[in-house]
Amino acid sequence: MAAELVRAVRSENGEPERLRFFYYTAGTGGAGPTILTTSFRLLGEDVIAYNKGEEIKLKPYSGAMTIDFGKGVRKKNVYLLNLPEVKSAFKILGVPTVSARFGTAPFFWNWGMQAFANLLPAEFLRDKVKVQKLYKSVDPLVRAIDGIAGERVSMRVDLDCSNGRNTIGLFTHKKLSVLVGFATAAFALAVLEGNTQPGVWFPEEPEGIAIEARKLLLERASQGTSNFVMNKPSWMVETDPKEVGLGIYV
Numbered sequence: 001m002a003a004e005l006v007r008a009v010r011s012e013n014g015e016p017e018r019l020r021f022f023y024y025t026a027g028t029g030g031a032g033p034t035i036l037t038t039s040f041r042l043l044g045e046d047v048i049a050y051n052k053g054e055e056i057k058l059k060p061y062s063g064a065m066t067i068d069f070g071k072g073v074r075k076k077n078v079y080l081l082n083l084p085e086v087k088s089a090f091k092i093l094g095v096p097t098v099s100a101r102f103g104t105a106p107f108f109w110n111w112g113m114q115a116f117a118n119l120l121p122a123e124f125l126r127d128k129v130k131v132q133k134l135y136k137s138v139d140p141l142v143r144a145i146d147g148i149a150g151e152r153v154s155m156r157v158d159l160d161c162s163n164g165r166n167t168i169g170l171f172t173h174k175k176l177s178v179l180v181g182f183a184t185a186a187f188a189l190a191v192l193e194g195n196t197q198p199g200v201w202f203p204e205e206p207e208g209i210a211i212e213a214r215k216l217l218l219e220r221a222s223q224g225t226s227n228f229v230m231n232k233p234s235w236m237v238e239t240d241p242k243e244v245g246l247g248i249y250v
Contacts, residue, residue, distance in 0.1 A: 001169035001230065002085070003204045004214050005159045006093045008231050009167065018160040019089055021100040022067045024076045025176060027109070027142070027149035036142060037135050039102075043117040044125025045082040049099040050090045061110075061117040065101060068238040069154040072172055072226045075239070076154075077110055078103035088202040095159075105149055151175045154227075158234065168234050172227035179224070186220035 006016050025035065047058040063080040078101035090098045103110055116125070124130050154172040161167070173179040190196055190209055195217075201208030209217055222228040229237050 001155070001157045001171065001218065002089055002159070003093060003211075004218065005157060005167055005169055005231060006095065007211065007214075009159065009161050009165070014165060015162040016093070016095045016159055017162055018097040018158075019093070019095040020098070020158045021083065021085055021089075022065075022069070022078050022156040022158070023083075023100070023102040024067075024069055024073060024078065024104070024152075024154045025102075026105050026152040027146040036138075037131055039081075039113065040116065040131045040134060041125055041128070042081055042083075043113065043120070044122040047080045047082045047099075049080070049086060050095075051097050053096040059117070061113050063099075063101070067101070067103075067156060068234075068240075069156055069172060070170055070227050070229075070237040070239060072174070073152060073154045076103050076105065077107070079110065079113070085204075088204050092202060092204040106145065109145075151177060153179060166234055167231050168229070168237065169231065170227055170229040170237050171222065171225060173225045179221075182223050183221040186217050189220065190217050 002019055002021070006019070009016055043060045045060060047060050047062075049056050049058055058080050060081060061079040064077050065079075066075050067078050068075045081100060081102045083100040083102070086098045086100050089095055104113075152172070152174050153176040154170070156171075157169040159167050187209070190213055193213070195210040195213035197207035199207065203209060218228075218230065227237070
């Protein structure tokens with residue numbers, strides 16, 4: 001999504017200035033221990049972000065923002081997390097300012113994540129064995145809440161450009177587990193159709209997925225989504241855009 005947004009902007013002689021990734025998952029998204037243990041361990045890592053070309057380190061699960069994920073999800077709080085697409089977008093796509101945030105629901109899970117990040121030593125959170133024990137201690141409660149929270153997942157990518165334009169990509173599905181299946185199949189088909197090169201690549205790299213094949217890959221991966229938008233202004237997808245006059249929304 002990010003690579004396509006950047007490509008579209010540059011094709012219109014614009015230049016990307018800031019790229020922000022926002023993720024939301026209801027509960028564990030049905031992924032159980034996988035997403036939970038990964039999230040716990042990420043709390044033990046400094047958040048790597050980029051500001052005007054300079055690498056900066058930030059505290060995990062800080063920098064809260066309220067982001068509108070559109071219909072079906074609406075506004076959710078998201079927090080800084082150390083995710084690999086930040087570095088790859090900076091290095092491969094050449095965007096000078098990049099960050100990533102994640103949030104979950106119910107809201108008190110976010111409070112718990114903040115508490116773990118602030119109270120538990122980083123060494124504890126980086127220890128796989130200790131994190132597994134921590135997960136097992138909260139697993140019964142997590143599973144009970146998951147039955148109520150559901151598995152909805154949403155990804156929003158915001159790109160700010162040198163010409164003042166803001167464009168976004170939005171991808172929402174009611175079940176994370178189903179979405180992962182479609183996305184995996186979409187990449188597998190791209191490989192079988194010869195749209196990738198041998199080796200291990202980041203998704204942003206043309207060797208990982210040919211530029212001309214990205215649109216079809218996104219169409220395949222978006223099957224079953226409740227909301228899929230690419231290269232549109234944010235007001236077109238937000239649940240309560242603000243009118244500044246004369247039919248202009250921000």
